[in-house]
Amino acid sequence: MYDLETRKRTPALLDQGFSQNAVSRRTGISRAAIRSWRVRTEPLDRSAACPRCGDTPLAPQDPVAYSYLLGLYLGDGCISADRRGVYCLRIACADAWPGLIDACAAAVLKVRPTNKVCRVSRPGCQYVTCSSKHWPCFFPQHGPGKKHDREIVLEPWQRTVVDAHPWDFVRGLIHSDGCRITNWTTRRIGGALRRYEYPRYFFTNLSTDILALFTGALDLVGVEWKQANSRNISVARRASVALMDAHVGPKY
Template sequence: MHSRETVTLALRLSAQGLSDRHIAARCGVSVSSLRRWRASTDRALEQPRRSTCPRCHGQPLDLPSYAHLLGLYLGDGHIVRCRRAVYQLAVQCDDAWPGLIEETAQVMARVMPQSAVSRRRRRGCTEVKSYSKHWPCLFPQHGPGLKHQRPITLEGWQQEIVDAHPGLFVRGLMHSDGYRGVNRVRHGERCYAYPRYLFRNESRDILALCGRALDVLGVAWRHNKRNELSVARREAVALLDLHVGPKH
C-alpha cells in the first residue's frame, strides 16, 4: 500500500509527460501500479465535475489578484500544454527574493483556488506553478513562441480589470521583470544618489501596457532604452512605492 503523497507525486509527474519507467523508478512503485492509478484518475475525470473556470462557467474571479498575476505572467511567466489537455501556468522567481516566491504562490491560488500550487527548484530560481484546463481561458495571450515575437494585446475584459487595479498589475510586472534600485550620478566631485524603478522587456507591446498602467496611476515615466522604461522623478517614485515597493 503506497501513501497518498506517493500516488499524488506519481500522477503529477505523469501529467508533466514523464515516462512511466522514469516515474516508477523515482517514486519506488511499479509501472503497473502507476498505470492503474492513472486509469482510475481518467475514469474520475469522465464524471461530471464542478464548474471551475471564471470565464467558461461564470465562477467568481478575484479581480485584484488577477491583475497582479497577469503582470507576473507577462513579465516572467509561461503556459505549457501537458497531457489530457491540462495546462501548466508557471512563473519563475529568483531565489534571492523568497517573499516574491510566496506572494506569487498566494496570488496564483486566489485566482484558481480549485487548483493546487506547487514549487519546483531550479538553478538560481524557483518555479511557482499550477495545473488547470482553463489557464488559457484566463490568459488568452498564451501562444507558441516567445512573447516578444508575437503580438501581446489585452482583451476588453482584461483591460477593464487592469484599469481598475493598475497598481497591482504594475507590481506584478516590476517584481517579475523590473526592480527598484538606486541610481548614482557624478557631477564633477559631487555624487548624487536617488531611487528609481526600471522595467525591462523585449516586447514593445508589454512595455506599452506597463506605460498605460503607469499613466492611469499618474506616475511619470520615460523610455530609458529601447527595451526599458524608467520611473525616476522623486514624486513619481514615491507614488509608485505606494503600489509596488522593492522586492523582498
C-alpha cells in the first residue's frame, strides 16, 4: 500500500515527461501500480485545434518556444508516423546536458500543450517525444530520408517567426548541433612563447540548407561568422562570442 502523498507525487512526475520506467526507478514504486494510477486519471484534452489547420492558418501559440524547437528539430529531431496516422516527434538530447533536456521538453509542451511529452532513455541520451497528428503542420520540412539529402526551406510563416525571434532559433540549433569550446594557440610575448586561450562557438551540420539558415540568423543578430569547412560554422571574434554568451551560452 502507498500513502496519499506518494500517490499524488507519482502522477506529477509522469506529467513532467518522465516515463513509467523512469518513475519506477526513481521512486521504487512498481510499474503496475504506476500504470493503474495513470489509467484512473482523467485523459488529456486532445481536442484543441491545430493553429495551422484552420481555414486561416495561425502562427504557433508560443512563437518563442516554437523558434527554439524548430532549431532543435532541424538539428537533432525527426518525425515518424504510425499505422493510425499519428506522428511522433523525437528530439535526441545527450545525457551530459540535463538542462537542455528539460528545456526541450518544456518547449515541446508549450508548442503542443494538450499533448503528452515523454522522455525515453537510450544509452548516452534521452529522446524527448510527443505524439500528435499535427507535427507535419508545424514542421513541413518533414519528409522521407535524411535532412541533408533533401531541400530544407522555411515556409513564409516560419520565416516570420524566426525573423522575430532569431536568438531562440540560434539557441535551438546550437543546443542540437553546436558547442562552445576553448581553443588555444601560442604567442611570443617578450621573447617567450606563451599559451593563449580563447572561446569560440561551432555549429556542425551536413545540410548546406540548414547551415545557411543558421548563418542567416547570425546575420540578423549581428554575429560575425566564418565557414571553417563544408560542414562547420565558426564564431570566434571576441564581440560575437560575447553576444553568443549573452543569448545562448554553453550547453548545460
